[in-house]
Amino acid sequence: MHGNKTALVLxxxxxxGKALVRQLLVDPRYTSITLLVRRPLPASLFSDPAGKLNPIVIDFGALQDYQGYFSVSHVYCCLGTTMKIAGSKAAFRKVDFEYVHIAAQLTRAQRAESFVWISSVGADAKSANFYLRVKxxxxxxxxxxPQLPNAAAVRPSLLLGERAESRPAEDIMQALAPMLGKLMVGPLKKYRPVTAAEVAHKMITLQHFE
Structure with a gap:
């Protein structure tokens, strides 16, 4: 089945994000995939034999200036940082709340069909945990x-996979993940560690296909 959908990935x-783009590149329903990135991509990062990929280097601090790129079928928002990398609560909130919120507003303004973003299991505006509160x-x-059609959040727990930067606590959890996964059944199932590929696949299934 070949389609005519277009996607934007932040x-x-x-x-x-990497797992998602790799799945979109082999999804016949998509004809083009635009990436908004901070810096030029290494040529080796993605295999793109069909020539679907269009990476655009932007300044995320002026995201609203790139509204035209949101004129696509589906918007995927995989933006997120950590307190360690961000360096402060304000810097963390800028990425994990403000940038995603602006992306949703631009999606609405350009009348894209759907908007899917990554949240977190346990996200709660009343949480004592800053990370979960922001989410x-x-x-x-x-x-x-209003008028943001087909908005959906994916709520993963611990993500399994190779990261560019070291996260010691997560490294320990990754080692324990196979055992933890077997123990987490019933109500605890939502806390099972998941792979990035699984989260990416879930994001695609949440998009609006007609």
Whole structure:
């Protein structure tokens, strides 16, 4: 089945973003995939025999200036950072809340068919945990945004996969993941570690296909 869908991906160089782009490149429903990135991509990062990929280097601090790129069928937002990398709560919030919120507004303005982003299991605007609170506040803001069609969040727990940067606590959890996964059944199932490829696949299934 060959389609005529177009996609825009933000956060294409992260763990889920890379897995997502690789799946979109082999999905016959998509004819073109635009990536908004901070810096030029290494040629070896993605295999693109069909010539679908269109990477655009932008300044995320002026994301609203790139509204035209949101004129696509589907917008995938894989943006996210950590407190360690961000360096402060304000810097973390800028990436994980503000940039995603602006992306949703641009998606609405350009009348894209759907918007899917990455949240987190346990996201709650009332959480005492800052990370989960920001994720919850974002969910509330986007789900209540008028005229944002087919908005959906993926809520992964611990992500399995090779990251560019070291995260010692996550490295330990990755080693324990096979055992933890078997223990997490019933209500705990949502906390099972998942692979980036699984999260990416879930994002694609949440998009609006007609």
């Amino acid at each position: 956060g294409a160089t992260g763990l889920v 919850g506040e974002l969910e509330n803001a986007l789900m209540r945004m």
